[in-house]
Amino acid sequence: MIDTTIIEAQNATREADLRRDYDALGEKLSRSGVDIDAMKERARGFSVAVPSWGTGTGGTRFARFPGKGEPATIFDRLDDCGVIHRLTDAAGSVSLHIPWDKAAPEDLLAKAEEQGLRFDAMNSNTFQDHAEMPLSFKFGSLSHTDAATRAQAVEHNLECIEIGTKLGSRALTVWIGDGANFPGQTHMGRQFERYLSSMKEIYKGLPDDWRLFSEHKMYEPAFYSTVVQDWGSSLLTAQELGDKAKCLVDLGHHAPNVNIEMIVSRLIHAGKLGGFHFNDSKYGDDDLDSGTIEPYRLFLVWNELVDAEGTPGLELSHMIDQSHNVTDPIESLMISAMEIQRAYVQASLVDRETLAGYQDENDALMASATLRAAFRTDVEPILQMARFEAGAAINPVLTYRASGYRARVASERPEVSGAGGGIV
Numbered sequence: 001m002i003d004t005t006i007i008e009a010q011n012a013t014r015e016a017d018l019r020r021d022y023d024a025l026g027e028k029l030s031r032s033g034v035d036i037d038a039m040k041e042r043a044r045g046f047s048v049a050v051p052s053w054g055t056g057t058g059g060t061r062f063a064r065f066p067g068k069g070e071p072a073t074i075f076d077r078l079d080d081c082g083v084i085h086r087l088t089d090a091a092g093s094v095s096l097h098i099p100w101d102k103a104a105p106e107d108l109l110a111k112a113e114e115q116g117l118r119f120d121a122m123n124s125n126t127f128q129d130h131a132e133m134p135l136s137f138k139f140g141s142l143s144h145t146d147a148a149t150r151a152q153a154v155e156h157n158l159e160c161i162e163i164g165t166k167l168g169s170r171a172l173t174v175w176i177g178d179g180a181n182f183p184g185q186t187h188m189g190r191q192f193e194r195y196l197s198s199m200k201e202i203y204k205g206l207p208d209d210w211r212l213f214s215e216h217k218m219y220e221p222a223f224y225s226t227v228v229q230d231w232g233s234s235l236l237t238a239q240e241l242g243d244k245a246k247c248l249v250d251l252g253h254h255a256p257n258v259n260i261e262m263i264v265s266r267l268i269h270a271g272k273l274g275g276f277h278f279n280d281s282k283y284g285d286d287d288l289d290s291g292t293i294e295p296y297r298l299f300l301v302w303n304e305l306v307d308a309e310g311t312p313g314l315e316l317s318h319m320i321d322q323s324h325n326v327t328d329p330i331e332s333l334m335i336s337a338m339e340i341q342r343a344y345v346q347a348s349l350v351d352r353e354t355l356a357g358y359q360d361e362n363d364a365l366m367a368s369a370t371l372r373a374a375f376r377t378d379v380e381p382i383l384q385m386a387r388f389e390a391g392a393a394i395n396p397v398l399t400y401r402a403s404g405y406r407a408r409v410a411s412e413r414p415e416v417s418g419a420g421g422g423i424v
């Protein structure tokens with residue numbers, strides 16, 4: 001998809017500068033006892049899952065403005081994911097969305113293998129109606145008042161598990177749009193009970209080596225209350241279901257100014273953190289590119305995760321969940337994967353022994369400064385060298401533009417209509 005000679009030619013124009021920058025940073029870090037090569041290896045070991053749906057142009061509920069060369073099928077989407085991974089070496093897996101990505105499992109596996117990709121968590125969809133399902137989810141799915149509608153939603157989730165087992169996936173993420181737009185519309189207690197009993201049915205169908213993620217979201221599409229509104233409801237769910245049930249934190253699904261890193265810490269404490277949907281936001285669930293609005297918050301989340309490394313039972317699925325409305329989705333996803341990787345490496349630079357000492361001494365100023373010292377470190381040469389040594393691009397976006405990939409697929413893929421809104 002991206003010719004190796006293009007990557008090599010592009011890297012050749014940047015290699016000398018990279019080596020100088022890397023050596024200079026290595027010398028600087030060594031003064032603090034940090035081995036830059038060890039940091040580079042951490043960067044190389046990093047991978048985040050790309051959402052298949054993120055490769056198409058998203059939209060708001062007002063409109064969608066598709067670009068040229070939009071992926072038309074899941075196989076196009078996997079091609080685009082392959083490009084993202086080829087150039088960044090930081091996005092080796094894909095999170096599928098059923099039924100949008102339905103296809104013969106053997107064909108999906110063949111395409112993934114061709115692109116060097118694996119399948120991460122499966123995502124079910126009961127927040128819209130589907131042609132093959134007779135009952136409507138307009139008034140809810142897993143928590144619907146009608147038992148047959150709940151059963152249809154459970155059945156769909158079980159099908160997602162079944163498809164996933166054929167693809168090597170080991171997790172199902174459940175997010176529902178269920179809730180209420182008006183006070184009094186639903187009985188919040190009974191609605192939650194119905195949700196829990198549906199989730200128990202799904203949990204029963206979970207293979208032993210799978211995990212079930214419950215994803216909370218404060219509002220939208222239900223604007224007064226949602227069934228799994230916050231991390232408390234998500235934790236209650238995971239605790240009631242059992243060991244294989246974990247909480248998934250989508251960074252955009254909180255009230256403004258909520259301390260997400262503290263939620264992360266609490267879920268780690270409870271043994272219930274399962275994974276992330278990374279994105280960034282200014283006001284609500286904006287689904288903007290990771291690290292573009294509040295990079296310090298992203299760093300602070302990673303600070304908790306690096307701090308918790310080695311915690312027994314802590315196994316995390318890292319996924320991106322964004323909507324790209326005004327950019328080329330491939331470029332946004334590459335930038336996002338690299339920004340998440342950057343926060344991870346920066347958090348790896350935190351001098352934890354020194355930090356713990358300041359915390360014990362109640363030296364608030366120096367404790368805070370210790371964190372910020374890591375955040376302020378420009379780790380770009382580490383990320384670039386990790387990519388370069390992996391045969392990926394020192395500068396993925398400029399290499400992608402030089403490759404002409406988008407223009408090429410635009411000539412092969414059908415033009416897509418922008419009619420209709422739809423948050424994707």
Ligand SMILES: [Mn+2]
Binds near residue numbers: 175250
């Ligand atoms: Mn999400």
